[in-house]
Amino acid sequence: MPGCSVRRGVHAPAFLGSMLTAVLLASAPIGAQAPATPEPTLVPGPGMELTMQRCVICHEAQHITRSRLTRAEWLENTELMIKRGAPVAAGEVAPIVEYLFTYYGRNDDGSPRPRPAGAAAAAAPVAPAAGGARDVQALLATYGCTGCHAVDAKLVGPSFREVARRFGSEAGGDDRVARRIREGGAGDWGSIPMPPHPAINDAELRSLVAWVFAQR
Amino acid sequence: MDQTPPRASAPLERLHASRREFLTRVAQASAVLGGSAIAGSAVAQAPADAGAGIPNAAVLAGKDSVLAIHSERPLTASVPAEHHNFLVTPTRRMFVRNNLNTPELDASKHVLTVRGLVDRELTLTLDDLRKMNVWEQQAMLECAGAGRTAFRPTPRGTPWSETGGMGCPKWTGVSLAEILRMAGVRNGAVHVAFLGMDRGPLPTIPPVVRSIPMAKAMERHTMIATGMNGETLTPVHGAPMRSLVPGWVGSASIKWVTAIEVLPAPFKGTYMDDSYRIPGIPVAPGEKMPADALSTEDWPVKSMITFPGPNARYRRGQVVPIEGRAWVGESSIRRVDLSFDEGVTWQRASLDRRGDRYAWRRFSLDYFPEKSGYQTVLARATDDRGNAQPFLPAWNPLGYYWNGVHRVGFTVEA
Numbered sequence: 001m002p003g004c005s006v007r008r009g010v011h012a013p014a015f016l017g018s019m020l021t022a023v024l025l026a027s028a029p030i031g032a033q034a035p036a037t038p039e040p041t042l043v044p045g046p047g048m049e050l051t052m053q054r055c056v057i058c059h060e061a062q063h064i065t066r067s068r069l070t071r072a073e074w075l076e077n078t079e080l081m082i083k084r085g086a087p088v089a090a091g092e093v094a095p096i097v098e099y100l101f102t103y104y105g106r107n108d109d110g111s112p113r114p115r116p117a118g119a120a121a122a123a124a125p126v127a128p129a130a131g132g133a134r135d136v137q138a139l140l141a142t143y144g145c146t147g148c149h150a151v152d153a154k155l156v157g158p159s160f161r162e163v164a165r166r167f168g169s170e171a172g173g174d175d176r177v178a179r180r181i182r183e184g185g186a187g188d189w190g191s192i193p194m195p196p197h198p199a200i201n202d203a204e205l206r207s208l209v210a211w212v213f214a215q216r
Numbered sequence: 217m218d219q220t221p222p223r224a225s226a227p228l229e230r231l232h233a234s235r236r237e238f239l240t241r242v243a244q245a246s247a248v249l250g251g252s253a254i255a256g257s258a259v260a261q262a263p264a265d266a267g268a269g270i271p272n273a274a275v276l277a278g279k280d281s282v283l284a285i286h287s288e289r290p291l292t293a294s295v296p297a298e299h300h301n302f303l304v305t306p307t308r309r310m311f312v313r314n315n316l317n318t319p320e321l322d323a324s325k326h327v328l329t330v331r332g333l334v335d336r337e338l339t340l341t342l343d344d345l346r347k348m349n350v351w352e353q354q355a356m357l358e359c360a361g362a363g364r365t366a367f368r369p370t371p372r373g374t375p376w377s378e379t380g381g382m383g384c385p386k387w388t389g390v391s392l393a394e395i396l397r398m399a400g401v402r403n404g405a406v407h408v409a410f411l412g413m414d415r416g417p418l419p420t421i422p423p424v425v426r427s428i429p430m431a432k433a434m435e436r437h438t439m440i441a442t443g444m445n446g447e448t449l450t451p452v453h454g455a456p457m458r459s460l461v462p463g464w465v466g467s468a469s470i471k472w473v474t475a476i477e478v479l480p481a482p483f484k485g486t487y488m489d490d491s492y493r494i495p496g497i498p499v500a501p502g503e504k505m506p507a508d509a510l511s512t513e514d515w516p517v518k519s520m521i522t523f524p525g526p527n528a529r530y531r532r533g534q535v536v537p538i539e540g541r542a543w544v545g546e547s548s549i550r551r552v553d554l555s556f557d558e559g560v561t562w563q564r565a566s567l568d569r570r571g572d573r574y575a576w577r578r579f580s581l582d583y584f585p586e587k588s589g590y591q592t593v594l595a596r597a598t599d600d601r602g603n604a605q606p607f608l609p610a611w612n613p614l615g616y617y618w619n620g621v622h623r624v625g626f627t628v629e630a
Contacts, residue, residue, distance in 0.1 A: 059290065060288060068369075072504060085422060106369065110368065110502055192417045
């Protein structure tokens with residue numbers, strides 16, 4: 001029978017009350033809702049980052065990866081998710097549906113659609129500027145950071161300035177923020193989870209974190 | 217009993233407003249109504265970060281490790297037939313189907329508001345319910361999409377296995393009819409809506425509201441449950457109180473219920489109009505939902521083989537003790553037949569006909585295999601209306617009501 005996923009949950013000892021559990025998890029490096037193993041991610045391709053950001057706030061990428069739907073079904077499903085609160089702007093529906101149908105599509109006869117060649121390859125990294133430094137504005141756009149974060153205002157997530165003030169001078173703060181960008185998760189700023197960004201490379205991460213920490 | 221006088225109040229539909237309207241309305245409702253109306257009760261208990269809820273790790277600490285987790289956000293989990301060989305489903309094995317997060321509610325502060333087309337608006341606490349006629353029944357609860365992965369093509373939605381997404385524990389509570397009679401249902405009442413206290417990670421996410429027809433609401437087995445298997449409800453199963461609409465698709469039963477509204481028409485909202493619907497006239501597999509779609513209600517006749525589990529091995533001459541469960545939404549089980557030749561011939565199983573109105577029934581048969589090797593057993597239940605389980609139920613776009621004949625393989629060694 002397809003779809004029976006393996007168990008991924010962590011088992012806290014039964015004697016732990018939820019209060020104690022919350023305290024223990026809150027002190028863990030990754031937030032209270034981080035699963036024991038990283039959540040599955042989407043196949044890299046055009047529209048993948050946008051799809052992750054809009055969909056994976058509320059549910060795991062697994063809800064997508066387990067499905068094979070027609071274009072009409074993906075459109076209907078995306079519209080349903082908007083009714084159920086997904087923060088998708090009008091102009092974002094088409095690229096999200098295009099991505100979903102391209103990589104998680106089925107034909108009208110029920111057979112899965114083949115994925116485009118090279119689908120497993122990572123998205124093209126942002127080219128380093130002269131001297132090896134990354135163009136941070138390009139990174140912010142490529143990974144869709146500004147869809148949820150602004151320099152000095154809380155949007156869906158905390159402002160870059162808040163992040164810089166909280167973690168910028170903490171020992172290991174850069175690693176912590178870098179992990180949160182790459183792996184996603186929640187707990188530092190509330191329950192709204194940050195979607196993972198698995199396609200980002202180390203150099204890009206370093207550039208982004210350094211820029212974020214400079215916003216204090 | 218804390219009875220408050222009737223007052224003008226916003227209908228549940230307003231909970232499906234846009235994000236800004238939602239936030240504004242919640243703030244206004246809280247200020248104007250002092251935290252006692254539907255939206256206000258959410259405000260009264262919800263911290264600023266309302267979406268967090270109880271971590272899954274804490275929820276799963278109360279569950280058996282045989283539960284398969286289908287999703288952690290939102291949490292969905294269940295066990296297949298071979299882990300269901302209990303007369304009463306233990307709480308540790310009861311399936312979980314959250315729409316949003318598991319809220320952490322203070323039972324001593326929780327209130328249930330009864331409003332809408334009633335003579336007297338009620339505000340009931342857990343203690344108020346305990347002073348009413350509390351009774352216990354064993355009753356099925358089964359997700360509308362239970363068995364969805366057996367459909368081809370497989371519709372989107374929680375990937376319940378063929379026998380996942382259901383259970384039959386004992387429930388303690390008060391008949392909804394007693395509560396509605398206390399409030400006094402007015403003429404023109406058609407549906408009764410329930411609002412749950414669960415919330416999602418974003419304030420744009422509408423809360424879970426579904427409604428049921430008045431006749432089912434007044435049927436005495438429909439209850440506001442406060443206990444499960446003789447104990448206080450656990451948080452993930454709806455503590456401190458939930459509605460239980462036995463025999464009907466699980467989504468009719470709303471966990472963490474905080475408001476009941478008597479309405480002049482079915483509730484309009486995404487959990488009524490976009491989900492839990494089937495075509496009025498069957499469509500071909502893969503087709504989209506037609507305009508004539510109907511709301512899902514009672515479950516058709518269904519059964520599963522709980523013993524042996526898949527691929528058990530027996531020696532020649534050994535008895536194979538077949539056991540299973542059969543149930544139906546709004547009828548009763550007349551008979552269960554088993555086949556050991558893929559449906560060519562059938563043998564009648566013995567059936568325990570006694571039991572609570574909406575509880576499953578145990579069936580059994582001692583089978584003495586005449587041949588060696590791999591073989592199968594099929595179970596097919598028939599209800600008192602003469603409806604029997606099909607091999608392949610009608611495909612529908614959202615994958616509801618799977619009730620195909622269940623089949624288990626075993627091997628007899630020579």
